[in-house]
Amino acid sequence: MLMTPIGVPVPAKPAMRPHYDLVVIGSGPSGRRGAVQAAKLGKSVLVVEKGRRVGGVSVHTGTIPSKTMRETVLNLSGWRERGFYGRSYRVKQDISAADLMGRLHKTLSYEVEVLEHQFHRNGVQWAHGMARFVDPHTIEIVADDGDCRRVKADRVLLACGTKPFRPDYVPFDGSIVLDGDEILDIERLPRSLTVIGAGVIGVEYATIFSALDVAVTLIEPRETFLDFIDKELMEEFVHELRDRNVGLQLGSAVKEIAVANGRARCRLENGRSVVSDMLLFAAGRVGAVQGLDLENAGLTADHRGRLSVDGQTMQTTQPHIYATGDLIGFPSLASTSMEQGRLATLHAFGHQPPSPPEFFPYGIYSVPEISVVGMSEEEVQRRGIAYETGIARFRETSRGHIMGLENGMMKMLFSIKSRRLLGVHIIGEGATELIHIGHAVLNLKGTIDYFLQNTFNYPTLAEAYKIAGLDAWNKLQAAVPLKVSN
Numbered sequence: 001m002l003m004t005p006i007g008v009p010v011p012a013k014p015a016m017r018p019h020y021d022l023v024v025i026g027s028g029p030s031g032r033r034g035a036v037q038a039a040k041l042g043k044s045v046l047v048v049e050k051g052r053r054v055g056g057v058s059v060h061t062g063t064i065p066s067k068t069m070r071e072t073v074l075n076l077s078g079w080r081e082r083g084f085y086g087r088s089y090r091v092k093q094d095i096s097a098a099d100l101m102g103r104l105h106k107t108l109s110y111e112v113e114v115l116e117h118q119f120h121r122n123g124v125q126w127a128h129g130m131a132r133f134v135d136p137h138t139i140e141i142v143a144d145d146g147d148c149r150r151v152k153a154d155r156v157l158l159a160c161g162t163k164p165f166r167p168d169y170v171p172f173d174g175s176i177v178l179d180g181d182e183i184l185d186i187e188r189l190p191r192s193l194t195v196i197g198a199g200v201i202g203v204e205y206a207t208i209f210s211a212l213d214v215a216v217t218l219i220e221p222r223e224t225f226l227d228f229i230d231k232e233l234m235e236e237f238v239h240e241l242r243d244r245n246v247g248l249q250l251g252s253a254v255k256e257i258a259v260a261n262g263r264a265r266c267r268l269e270n271g272r273s274v275v276s277d278m279l280l281f282a283a284g285r286v287g288a289v290q291g292l293d294l295e296n297a298g299l300t301a302d303h304r305g306r307l308s309v310d311g312q313t314m315q316t317t318q319p320h321i322y323a324t325g326d327l328i329g330f331p332s333l334a335s336t337s338m339e340q341g342r343l344a345t346l347h348a349f350g351h352q353p354p355s356p357p358e359f360f361p362y363g364i365y366s367v368p369e370i371s372v373v374g375m376s377e378e379e380v381q382r383r384g385i386a387y388e389t390g391i392a393r394f395r396e397t398s399r400g401h402i403m404g405l406e407n408g409m410m411k412m413l414f415s416i417k418s419r420r421l422l423g424v425h426i427i428g429e430g431a432t433e434l435i436h437i438g439h440a441v442l443n444l445k446g447t448i449d450y451f452l453q454n455t456f457n458y459p460t461l462a463e464a465y466k467i468a469g470l471d472a473w474n475k476l477q478a479a480v481p482l483k484v485s486n
């Protein structure tokens with residue numbers, strides 16, 4: 001019997017049926033969660049995936065590859081040790097594109113195996129091919145080899161995600177001018193890189209390449225970027241980027257991009273030009289609805305290829321057709337997409353799922369990483385809530401000393417009236433893991449007392465919660481003497 005790399009027998013594929021309780025289009029985070037949930041409810045489920053392997057953007061060109069590349073870069077460059085051994089410290093002297101790709105392929109392969117095994121043990125069938133609507137209940141699947149089949153579905157979950165926005169004025173060539181998918185297939189590391197678009201994708205790749213000592217210029221037409229992040233954190237972030245010579249061209253619209261003499265030249269409307277070995281165009285993504293023939297199902301996407309849904313049930317204007325994940329827009333995260341897929345399927349089969357908690361964490365895997373949950377200071381001010389902040393710097397923690405951290409901070413916001421935690425904002429090592437303590441306290445409607453009364457492991461970075469909590473309490477006491485409750 002054939003075995004997969006993780007030692008699981010390769011199962012024989014069952015024949016496709018003519019009719020399913022649920023057909024899911026797209027095998028990314030929302031599609032696969034929705035599919036498995038439906039199977040757990042005893043429903044017959046078919047997942048249609050145009051890619052050769054399941055996993056979606058998340059596994060093949062998005063979340064997992066970019067985070068794997070980041071991990072490889074941090075490990076091979078010795079980035080985490082540079083606080084001790086100096087900026088020129090490197091674990092591997094000559095890091096090549098092949099070094100980055102090796103770990104990537106291994107990780108992706110394991111991810112896919114795990115997913116396929118998950119589908120198999122839950123009885124979810126999957127078919128390779130491009131899906132399109134023939135009518136609201138009939139889906140045609142055309143495989144790469146031309147094989148064409150039709151299936152009927154009582155309910156449909158549209159989870160077909162997005163693809164990079166590729167405007168005509170950008171001369172994409174897959175080697176010098178690249179989109180966010182192509183950057184994962186590079187055959188050589190550039191010495192200089194221009195990144196256009198300071199959204200999450202642009203910022204993550206810009207800082208990952210900068211950690212490899214590639215000379216990076218980040219171009220953004222707006223004066224500010226990542227506006228949903230607390231301003232004080234962004235000031236820290238920008239300071240760190242400038243400190244390591246990342247060129248920031250903010251408020252600079254792009255006039256022209258051209259390739260000449262094997263290099264990319266980007267002309268800006270302010271008259272400046274940036275020339276580099278490679279250019280990454282990361283100015284957003286559009287819904288992957290081309291070829292789906294949505295009109296045959298009575299559906300229409302907006303100009304960015306996105307569908308609107310009922311925010312509670314995930315139903316489109318056709319009650320039996322649900323849409324989830326990046327296809328429906330904000331927040332466009334793998335984490336939230338998975339939950340949307342599950343909620344959609346529960347609703348589709350008669351269960352009334354509870355509303356999701358008010359706050360979800362956002363993690364940006366830049367170097368340094370950023371993670372936030374709840375309200376930013378600007379939002380608290382907009383809402384007119386009387387508040388106080390507590391700040392902890394990682395270099396104040398013993399764990400920070402041990403790790404040689406020079407940077408990193410945590411900021412918490414508390415309501416003066418209710419003492420409730422309003423938001424947590426972290427930049428620095430471990431931010432995306434640390435955030436979950438704040439996330440739990442926030443959604444459990446906890447107050448500053450949680451941080452005052454509880455003991456944290458020592459030495460840990462989580463101790464920053466205690467330090468920031470005490471800092472806020474000191475300020476609160478100075479403003480309004482409080483009852484000592486710890």
Ligand SMILES: Cc1cc2nc3c(=O)[nH]c(=O)nc-3n(C[C@H](O)[C@H](O)[C@H](O)COP(=O)(O)OP(=O)(O)OC[C@H]3O[C@@H](n4cnc5c(N)ncnc54)[C@H](O)[C@@H]3O)c2cc1C
Pocket residue numbers: 025026027028029030031048049050051055056057058059061062063064066067129130131132159160161162180201288291292324325326327332333334335336337363365
């Ligand atoms: C570079 C990058 C980094 C990211 N990093 C993070 C991160 O760190 N954390 C995080 O939470 N999120 C991250 N995201 C976002 C995350 O990847 C998406 O939110 C998530 O993948 C969306 O899931 P989805 O269910 O919409 O499906 P997707 O993952 O978008 O997959 C959709 C699938 O549908 C298939 N498909 C499309 N049309 C058809 C059709 N007609 N027929 C058959 N199949 C079709 C596609 O081939 C694809 O496999 C990142 C995204 C990118 C691009």
Ligand SMILES: NC(=O)c1ccc[n+]([C@@H]2O[C@H](COP(=O)([O-])OP(=O)(O)OC[C@H]3O[C@@H](n4cnc5c(N)ncnc54)[C@H](O)[C@@H]3O)[C@@H](O)[C@H]2O)c1
Pocket residue numbers: 196197198199200201202204219220221222225226254282283284285331332333362363364365
């Ligand atoms: N860590 C994470 O969770 C993570 C990581 C990567 C991506 N994602 C998700 O993927 C989605 C897509 O990310 P993104 O960064 O591609 O898109 P985005 O829409 O968030 O950012 C695009 C950026 O490009 C700029 N821009 C737009 N048009 C431009 C143009 N013509 N020229 C130059 N700049 C232009 C925008 O001002 C913006 O700053 C996001 O919504 C995000 O949620 C999440």
